[in-house]
Amino acid sequence: MIIAVSGKGGTGKTVVASFLVKILSKEGDLLAIDADPDANLADTLGIETKKTIGTVREELMRDRDKLPPTQSWRQKLEYDVMGATIETDTFDLLVMGRPEGQGCYCPLNHVLREIIDTVAKNYDFVIIDAEAGLEHLSRRTTQDVDVMLVVTDPSKRGVTTAQRIKELAEHLEINFKGLYLIANRTTKESEKKMSDYAKEVGLEVIGTIPEDEKVRKFDFEGRPLIEIEDSKALNAVEKIVKKLVKQ
Amino acid sequence: MSKLPVDVGIIYEGERIRKANMYADLAGPKSKGAELLKVVAASKVKDGSVTVIGPDLKDMKEGSAYPFGVSIEVSGKKLEEDLEGVFERRIHDFMNYIQGMMHLNSRDIIWCRISKEANKAGLGLNHVGQAMVDLFKAEFDVIEKIQVTFYTDDKKIDKFLKDARAAYEKRDAKVRGLKDEDVDTFYGCLLCQSFAPKHVCTITPSRTSSCGSITWFEGRAAVKVDPKGPIFAVEKGEVIDLEKGEYSGINEMTVERSNGEVERVYLHSLFDYPHTSCGCFEAIGFYIPEVDGIGVVHRDFRGVTPFGIPFSTMAGQVGGGVQSEGFQGMAIEYMRSSKFFAADGGWQRTVWMPKALKDRIGNDIPEDVRDKIATEEEATDLDSLKAFLKEKNHPVVARWKEAVQASADGGIAVSQFEMPVAGVPMAGGGMTIIFKNAKIYAEKVIIKRNDK
Numbered sequence: 001m002i003i004a005v006s007g008k009g010g011t012g013k014t015v016v017a018s019f020l021v022k023i024l025s026k027e028g029d030l031l032a033i034d035a036d037p038d039a040n041l042a043d044t045l046g047i048e049t050k051k052t053i054g055t056v057r058e059e060l061m062r063d064r065d066k067l068p069p070t071q072s073w074r075q076k077l078e079y080d081v082m083g084a085t086i087e088t089d090t091f092d093l094l095v096m097g098r099p100e101g102q103g104c105y106c107p108l109n110h111v112l113r114e115i116i117d118t119v120a121k122n123y124d125f126v127i128i129d130a131e132a133g134l135e136h137l138s139r140r141t142t143q144d145v146d147v148m149l150v151v152t153d154p155s156k157r158g159v160t161t162a163q164r165i166k167e168l169a170e171h172l173e174i175n176f177k178g179l180y181l182i183a184n185r186t187t188k189e190s191e192k193k194m195s196d197y198a199k200e201v202g203l204e205v206i207g208t209i210p211e212d213e214k215v216r217k218f219d220f221e222g223r224p225l226i227e228i229e230d231s232k233a234l235n236a237v238e239k240i241v242k243k244l245v246k247q
Numbered sequence: 248m249s250k251l252p253v254d255v256g257i258i259y260e261g262e263r264i265r266k267a268n269m270y271a272d273l274a275g276p277k278s279k280g281a282e283l284l285k286v287v288a289a290s291k292v293k294d295g296s297v298t299v300i301g302p303d304l305k306d307m308k309e310g311s312a313y314p315f316g317v318s319i320e321v322s323g324k325k326l327e328e329d330l331e332g333v334f335e336r337r338i339h340d341f342m343n344y345i346q347g348m349m350h351l352n353s354r355d356i357i358w359c360r361i362s363k364e365a366n367k368a369g370l371g372l373n374h375v376g377q378a379m380v381d382l383f384k385a386e387f388d389v390i391e392k393i394q395v396t397f398y399t400d401d402k403k404i405d406k407f408l409k410d411a412r413a414a415y416e417k418r419d420a421k422v423r424g425l426k427d428e429d430v431d432t433f434y435g436c437l438l439c440q441s442f443a444p445k446h447v448c449t450i451t452p453s454r455t456s457s458c459g460s461i462t463w464f465e466g467r468a469a470v471k472v473d474p475k476g477p478i479f480a481v482e483k484g485e486v487i488d489l490e491k492g493e494y495s496g497i498n499e500m501t502v503e504r505s506n507g508e509v510e511r512v513y514l515h516s517l518f519d520y521p522h523t524s525c526g527c528f529e530a531i532g533f534y535i536p537e538v539d540g541i542g543v544v545h546r547d548f549r550g551v552t553p554f555g556i557p558f559s560t561m562a563g564q565v566g567g568g569v570q571s572e573g574f575q576g577m578a579i580e581y582m583r584s585s586k587f588f589a590a591d592g593g594w595q596r597t598v599w600m601p602k603a604l605k606d607r608i609g610n611d612i613p614e615d616v617r618d619k620i621a622t623e624e625e626a627t628d629l630d631s632l633k634a635f636l637k638e639k640n641h642p643v644v645a646r647w648k649e650a651v652q653a654s655a656d657g658g659i660a661v662s663q664f665e666m667p668v669a670g671v672p673m674a675g676g677g678m679t680i681i682f683k684n685a686k687i688y689a690e691k692v693i694i695k696r697n698d699k
């Protein structure tokens with residue numbers, strides 16, 4: 001199951017992604033993909049990053065014509081992607097890094113996508129922390145996404161953002177089976193309003209995440225969110241997972 | 248197929264073994280290793296034998312990395328040394344067929360991993376070797392005898408590594424000399440059609456793709472991985488013109504893939520039917536009529552060409568998947584090809600390129616012209632370029648004289664715009680006229696200076 005979590009910065013998207021990793025890595029083999037260079041999923045997962053896929057790509061671009069003629073860079077890239085995979089005891093992580101610089105990267109990106117697709121098939125769960133603009137997905141970090149979760153703050157504007165992401169995803173022909181809204185930092189009354197707003201535009205709110213002291217404290221102290229054991233927000237994500245897996 | 252403790256089959260290709268499920272790493276970034284396949288005399292091969300020099304899997308410490316050398320020796324009446332590379336690349340596939348074993352890359356940058364389950368099932372290197380013996384024999388009838396040796400001993404592997412590297416080097420040297428005439432199959436790539444709908448790259452041993460990413464070998468590898476993908480094989484067909492690089496198979500393919508827009512392609516010429524340019528080429532080769540020479544500018548160069556325009560402006564004019572006579576998007580690697588614009592005179596006609604590019608190609612530029620090619624340090628416009636070439640007596644200067652001679656004789660055949668105009672001094676800057684898709688026939692062309 002491939003789940004992409006998207007939403008604007010500051011909406012709690014990475015909180016949701018981190019909790020999904022925490023919860024689902026107990027259920028099976030899990031690959032997390034940090035595809036938002038501004039969000040730092042690795043940080044909230046408590047992982048020091050080594051090499052990003054972006055760096056791997058830059059290095060190949062630079063050294064390509066130094067490779068021996070019988071060394072296929074496609075195979076070398078496979079090796080390097082494996083080398084850039086951060087392997088922990090409970091899950092693996094790929095950090096995509098910055099988009100490319102100068103020059104033509106089409107063949108490299110095409111091959112990277114093939115490699116990541118093949119790699120992804122080895123996991124029960126793939127969690128992608130995606131940008132709101134879906135840049136990485138449009139460059140096809142992965143081919144298909146089963147579930148797209150859009151995290152928003154409790155506001156009408158948030159719902160509009162979700163709507164836009166939905167349109168964008170359709171436009172980019174990212175095939176997903178379901179697209180749901182998650183409202184973050186909700187209060188009782190905003191919860192109801194959100195689901196009404198969503199209904200108006202044909203979206204479904206799959207869950208809400210309450211304001212959480214613990215998350216704020218961990219965030220403030222720069223501690224990895226994945227270490228949070230018991231909290232309102234974590235429980236809320238657990239509920240969402242139950243709904244998702246049931247489908 | 249012999250009986251092994253684990254399954255062997257194509258369905259295990261692409262199997263990744265996570266660290267959490269890893270028994271041992273073989274070679275990889277934390278250790279060393281290589282694989283080498285050699286064709287040897289039949290008397291040297293004990294058919295079917297598998298030797299392990301160093302600890303076998305069961306004696307390894309769980310969670311550690313070990314050196315891994317794979318030496319495969321084959322013999323057969325019909326075998327030639329040239330097949331070694333082709334066979335060797337199959338080690339990657341065959342090892343991946345083994346359930347619970349992962350294999351990445353080739354040569355001396357390999358990375359294998361054995362899963363905990365495979366170890367529990369009792370997989371040993373003797374089994375891995377047995378699988379190699381069976382799979383190679385099943386796949387290639389010409390292999391009559393085969394033996395496998397594994398090196399996992401930290402010291403004893405070193406000599407093998409050295410031998411392997413020497414063998415690769417020898418092979419690479421041969422491959423570098425491979426030319427269009429040595430193969431029957433070329434490759435095409437359609438990846439850039441997303442933004443240049445008529446563009447198709449033709450990839451041959453002497454012509455790396457315009458983006459510089461796909462060499463002929465890479466093309467071959469890509470087709471093997473994904474035969475229905477954007478990179479595909481093309482039979483080159485009949486040789487229409489070896490020097491210009493025109494092939495019936497390539498013409499047919501181009502007509503088909505460009506929706507009939509492009510009918511003929513000269514792979515190694517800037518004139519008449521040059522290769523189309525997509526947009527993501529590494530460099531542009533361009534004809535400079537004023538000096539009757541060829542310039543090359545690469546993407547990283549921020550300055551201006553002798554035409555007074557930078558790479559980006561030129562790229563905007565030539566891209567989009569059309570044939571622009573006198574211009575061509577190309578790979579930097581193409582400058583190392585023995586057919587580099589061969590039909591037009593190649594290096595003997597090359598007059599300008601950025602300094603950084605010249606340094607990068609360095610010794611691959613033939614020595615007799617190396618110092619005669621100007622860079623932005625010597626020539627920033629057409630006048631300074633002309634002066635430089637004259638001073639160095641670049642081979643193109645001889646062409647100017649011929650051209651002047653020809654016009655003195657009265658009447659020259661004009662073949663489109665490539666007419667040398669060396670005899671006509673241009674005022675600073677000058678002007679370039681590009682005719683696209685134009686055929687001009689003229690009995691006589693007279694160009695007069697407008698002296699007031």
Ligand code: SF4
Nearest residue numbers: 436438439448456458
């Ligand atoms: S430039 Fe590269 S990616 Fe584009 S069509 Fe040619 S080979 Fe393919």
